[in-house]
Amino acid sequence: MEPLMIDQVRLNFNATGITIINAAIGLMMLGVALELKTDDFMRIVRSPKAPLIGLVAQFVLLPAFTFLLVMIIKPHPSIALGMMLVAACPGGNLSNLMTYLSNGNSALSISMTAVSTVVAIFMTPFNLSFWGRLNPDTAAILTQVRLSPVDVFVTVFLILGIPLMIGMTVGHYRPDFVGKVKKPFKIFSLVFFILIVCGALAANFQYFIKYVGIVMLAVFIHNALALNIGYWSGKLARLDERDCRAVCIEVGIQNSALGLVLVFSFFNGLGGMAIVVAWWGVWHIIAGLTAAAIFNLKKLPESRMERVS
Numbered sequence: 001m002e003p004l005m006i007d008q009v010r011l012n013f014n015a016t017g018i019t020i021i022n023a024a025i026g027l028m029m030l031g032v033a034l035e036l037k038t039d040d041f042m043r044i045v046r047s048p049k050a051p052l053i054g055l056v057a058q059f060v061l062l063p064a065f066t067f068l069l070v071m072i073i074k075p076h077p078s079i080a081l082g083m084m085l086v087a088a089c090p091g092g093n094l095s096n097l098m099t100y101l102s103n104g105n106s107a108l109s110i111s112m113t114a115v116s117t118v119v120a121i122f123m124t125p126f127n128l129s130f131w132g133r134l135n136p137d138t139a140a141i142l143t144q145v146r147l148s149p150v151d152v153f154v155t156v157f158l159i160l161g162i163p164l165m166i167g168m169t170v171g172h173y174r175p176d177f178v179g180k181v182k183k184p185f186k187i188f189s190l191v192f193f194i195l196i197v198c199g200a201l202a203a204n205f206q207y208f209i210k211y212v213g214i215v216m217l218a219v220f221i222h223n224a225l226a227l228n229i230g231y232w233s234g235k236l237a238r239l240d241e242r243d244c245r246a247v248c249i250e251v252g253i254q255n256s257a258l259g260l261v262l263v264f265s266f267f268n269g270l271g272g273m274a275i276v277v278a279w280w281g282v283w284h285i286i287a288g289l290t291a292a293a294i295f296n297l298k299k300l301p302e303s304r305m306e307r308v309s
Contacts, residue, residue, distance in 0.1 A: 026158075026159055031185050082275070084135075260277050
């Protein structure tokens with residue numbers, strides 16, 4: 001009975017709240033972009049194998065395996081679509097930190113984050129629409145809301161693309177200014193975002209507590225699948241262990257904040273989707289720290305150097 005009731009939940013989040021969380025994500029993206037350089041993208045041209053494996057795992061394998069997982073475990077349609085939405089999002093801003101803690105290739109992680117952000121402008125709406133419509137249950141939700149990939153593209157571009165271009169432009173022409181403000185700006189944007197998320201959680205705490213148990217197992221399996229897809233894609237491609245760790249974390253740490261914006265913007269805060277995405281945002285931090293701890297049980301040779309530098 002509870003999975004049916006979860007769809008009747010519409011989380012408390014008005015147009016002003018959506019605008020504020022959009023601004024918070026934009027600020028975080030701007031903070032990341034201030035440190036990006038053209039060379040971060042050129043690394044992929046010079047050493048394309050590891051980043052390409054990561055991007056394929058992120059935008060092809062994860063959505064496809066998420067579709068298969070949904071077909072196997074058959075969660076409630078709104079929960080299933082929430083899982084597909086998470087799989088369609090790019091890597092999260094915490095992936096670089098988690099890669100560092102995992103003793104992975106941080107330069108590769110930064111390059112993948114930068115490129116996946118650009119690629120997500122096109123691939124996030126495509127994957128959500130494509131895989132969502134293949135499942136009759138989730139296709140019904142997409143039809144009800146008349147989801148347009150073009151509208152999703154515009155939203156993702158406004159949130160990710162414009163701050164990325166502004167940040168890189170400022171970083172290129174005013175490196176001295178960026179050197180002074182990048183650290184406090186990143187701290188401010190992160191704190192601002194956390195406050196917004198806490199406010200949204202507080203406004204919907206009763207729903208979150210009541211229904212989070214329904215999605216916990218699905219999110220646990222899904223996130224474990226994402227981390228393993230990243231790691232073993234690297235292994236099968238014979239990447240360096242540090243590269244495998246970077247790809248693992250990048251695929252397993254999703255931009256759930258972007259997912260929440262899309263849920264509220266296009267699905268009217270549909271309960272099953274919103275709670276899946278919100279819980280993923282909490283869980284992937286726990287999973288990322290756990291993965292880092294496991295990776296650090298295996299010592300890497302001191303002489304091994306990062307391939308991407």
